[in-house]
Amino acid sequence: xxxxxxxxxDAHAYRTEDYEGVKDFARGCMRTYLMLKEKAAEFNSDPxxxxxxxxxxxxxxxxxxxxxxYSRNKANSLKEISFNRSEISGKGLKYExxxxxxxxxxxxxx
Numbered sequence: 016x017x018x019x020x021x022x023x024x025d026a027h028a029y030r031t032e033d034y035e036g037v038k039d040f041a042r043g044c045m046r047t048y049l050m051l052k053e054k055a056a057e058f059n060s061d062p063x064x065x066x067x068x069x070x071x072x073x074x075x076x077x078x079x080x081x082x083x084x085y086s087r088n089k090a091n092s093l094k095e096i097s098f099n100r101s102e103i104s105g106k107g108l109k110y111e112x113x114x115x116x117x118x119x120x121x122x123x124x125x
Contacts, residue, residue, distance in 0.1 A: 022045070022048060024044045024048070026040075026044060027040075028040035028041075054120060054121055057120055057125075058117065058120055061116070061120065061125075063116060064113065064116050064117070064120070067109045067112060067113045067116070068113070070108075070109065071108050071109065071110075071113075078096075080092075081093050
C-alpha cells in the first residue's frame with residue numbers, strides 16, 4: 016500500500032526443501048504478501064479504524080512546538096509543564112477496540 020520498491024522477504028524455505036520446495040516457498044511468500052497488501056488497503060480505508068487512530072494520535076497544539084529534534088530549550092520547556100496525570104491516565108485509548116477491529120479485518124469477519 017503506497018510502496019513501489021522491490022519486494023524482499025527476510026525468510027527462507029526449510030533447509031530440507033528441494034528446488035521445487037523453494038519455489039513453492041517463494042510463491043507462498045508472494046501470495047501472502049498480496050493478501051496482506053489487500054488487508055492493509057482495507058485497514059487504511061476503514062472509517063472506524065481510522066477514527067480511532069486519529070483519536071489516539073491526536074496532537075495537543077500546545078505541545079507540538081516541543082516535537083522534533085532534541086534541544087535543551089525544548090527539554091526545559093517540557094519540564095515546566097504541569098500535566099494532570101489523573102486526567103491523562105483516566106482516558107482510555109481504545110487499543111482493545113482497535114485490536115479487535117484489526118483481527119476482524121484480517122480474518123475476514125468485517
